[in-house]
Amino acid sequence: MALRSAPPRAAKPKPKTSDLTSEIFRNPKVPFALALIFADAILVALIIAYVPYTKIDWDAYMSQVSGFVGGERDYSNLKGDTGPLVYPAGFLYVYSAIQYVTGGEVYPAQILFGLLYIINLGIVLFIYMKTDALPWWALSLLCLSKRMHSIFVLRLFNDCFATTLLHAAMASLLYQRWHLGLIIFSGAVSIKMNVLLYAPSLFLLMLKGMDIIGVISALAGAALVQILLGLPFLISHPIAYISRAFNLGRVFIHFWSVNFKFIPEPLFVSKELAVSLLIAHLVLLAAFTHYRWCKHEGGLLNFLHSRFVSLKNSDSSGSSFKILNKEHIVTTMFVGNFIGIVCARSLHYQFYSCKIYQVVISN
Numbered sequence: 546m547a548l549r550s551a552p553p554r555a556a557k558p559k560p561k562t563s564d565l566t567s568e569i570f571r572n573p574k575v576p577f578a579l580a581l582i583f584a585d586a587i588l589v590a591l592i593i594a595y596v597p598y599t600k601i602d603w604d605a606y607m608s609q610v611s612g613f614v615g616g617e618r619d620y621s622n623l624k625g626d627t628g629p630l631v632y633p634a635g636f637l638y639v640y641s642a643i644q645y646v647t648g649g650e651v652y653p654a655q656i657l658f659g660l661l662y663i664i665n666l667g668i669v670l671f672i673y674m675k676t677d678a679l680p681w682w683a684l685s686l687l688c689l690s691k692r693m694h695s696i697f698v699l700r701l702f703n704d705c706f707a708t709t710l711l712h713a714a715m716a717s718l719l720y721q722r723w724h725l726g727l728i729i730f731s732g733a734v735s736i737k738m739n740v741l742l743y744a745p746s747l748f749l750l751m752l753k754g755m756d757i758i759g760v761i762s763a764l765a766g767a768a769l770v771q772i773l774l775g776l777p778f779l780i781s782h783p784i785a786y787i788s789r790a791f792n793l794g795r796v797f798i799h800f801w802s803v804n805f806k807f808i809p810e811p812l813f814v815s816k817e818l819a820v821s822l823l824i825a826h827l828v829l830l831a832a833f834t835h836y837r838w839c840k841h842e843g844g845l846l847n848f849l850h851s852r853f854v855s856l857k858n859s860d861s862s863g864s865s866f867k868i869l870n871k872e873h874i875v876t877t878m879f880v881g882n883f884i885g886i887v888c889a890r891s892l893h894y895q896f897y898s899c900k901i902y903q904v905v906i907s908n
Contacts, residue, residue, distance in 0.1 A: 574681040578670040585666060585688045589659040592698055598651050599699045602627060606640050606703070607649045613637045614644070618781040620789045632703060633790040634774040635735025639706050655698050658705060662697040665709040668716055669902045675719050676872040690901050692894070702895040707737040712902075715878055718747075719871045723755055724763050731767035735774050738791065742889070745830050746881025749838060752848075754869050757856050794819075797891035804892040819890055826888035833884065838877050879903035 605625025612623045623630040623637075630637075647653040669687055673679050679686075697705050710733035717726035730747065733740045751760050772779070778786035796814050805813060812818055835845040842848040886892065886900050 572674075574674045574684060577681050578674060578684055581670065581684060581688050582663060582667055586659075586663050589662055589694065589698055592694055593652075593655045593659055596699060598655065599695070601700055601702075603651060603654070603701050606701075607644060610637060610640045610644050614641055618777050620778060620782060620785040629789065631789055631792065631795065632737055633735040633771070634778060634786075635732060636703050636737065638774065639736060640703070651701070654701055658701050659698050661705055661709055662694070665697075665705070665712060668709065668712040672712065672716055672719065672875060676875050678872055678875065687902055693898060693901055696895050696898050700895065702898070703737050704739075704895040704898045707733045707740050708898045710736065711740050711743065715875065718750065718874050718878075721754060721868060723751060723759065724766055727751075727763040727767040728770055731770035735771060738793075742882045742885030743878055745885075746838075746877045749834060749881075750869060750874055750877055752852055754867070757852075797893070801893055802891040803894060804886075804889055813890070822888045822890055826885060829884045829888065830881065833880065837880075838873075 602625075605627040608625035609623045609630045617623055620630060643654060643657060647657065666688065670684060673684060673687070696702055710729055714726045714729035714733060717723075717729060727747075730740070730743070751763060755763065775786055775790070778790075796819075802813070805818075808818070831845065839845050839848040842851065880903075883900060883903060
């Protein structure tokens with residue numbers, strides 16, 4: 546008896562470029578976001594052309610970079626007119642490149658930071674478009690901050706690069722690119738350490754999205770970035786580098802703080818306030834983790850227990866880890882950072898760049 550051959554399967558037609566384009570633009574967020582970027586680019590150009598530059602830290606940055614380019618590797622000798630260098634080594638590499646490109650001149654640097662502002666805005670809009678956290682019209686709220694424009698193109702703060710890299714890391718996390726995200730996140734930390742306020746939330750997401758080997762390897766990659774960037778200083782003057790670039794106990798001047806300004810200065814600089822805020826920070830993180838971020842896992846303790854069981858039964862550990870919802874990633878990161886900001890003893894105006902884009906979702 547002859548066997549009847551199965552009819553050949555019809556090949557799936559490849560989607561045409563025009564079809565893909567029309568499918569993308571059916572989402573009202575996409576054309577609206579592109580219009581926002583275009584309009585904001587014009588606004589940035591007008592600000593650079595007509596609003597006077599505000600001198601704050603640029604000269605100090607250039608002085609510190611000049612010392613580094615000149616061969617100085619002792620962090621205690623890298624200083625500017627606003628004081629000693631207190632940022633990790635990534636800051637020096639970024640601003641050395643800026644000094645090389647701009648010659649240390651403000652106007653070309655403003656143009657460079659204007660482009661950086663648009664790149665950062667594009668990444669933030671992309672993050673929000675990948676979630677359902679905001680309606681399409683609410684994306685305009687991300688472009689309305691007068692201070693954000695000032696921080697980028699009138700102040701030229703290093704927070705701009707740290708914030709942009711942080712958002713790029715978050716965009717990677719949305720696609721479960723944990724190792725890439727951790728490398729970019731570490732790059733952001735190497736420019737300014739306030740990015741570490743995102744670290745508790747990020748670590749929780751890593752525990753949810755990876756097995757223990759993945760978590761360890763991702764953390765090792767992030768640590769390797771810090772070691773490689775700081776290597777010239779770690780080899781020559783390791784204590785000076787670590788104590789200045791990663792000084793977690795540094796007390797800011799009360800006059801310049803925008804957090805807890807109402808507290809008298811003696812109390813503001815006291816160790817008691819620092820310890821109280823640290824405890825409040827840990828308690829709030831634990832509460833949000835238990836009641837919000839691990840709600841579907843039965844709370845924080847049940848989540849940790851399940852991870853411990855998965856570690857013991859390594860042969861089946863892969864089944865307990867999952868692809869995380871994009872909105873869950875974004876809200877966990879943003880709310881975790883907002884908690885850190887609330888509990889931070891001292892914040893300067895430029896720290897605004899780390900919270901403005903999340904206010905619309907954290908509330």
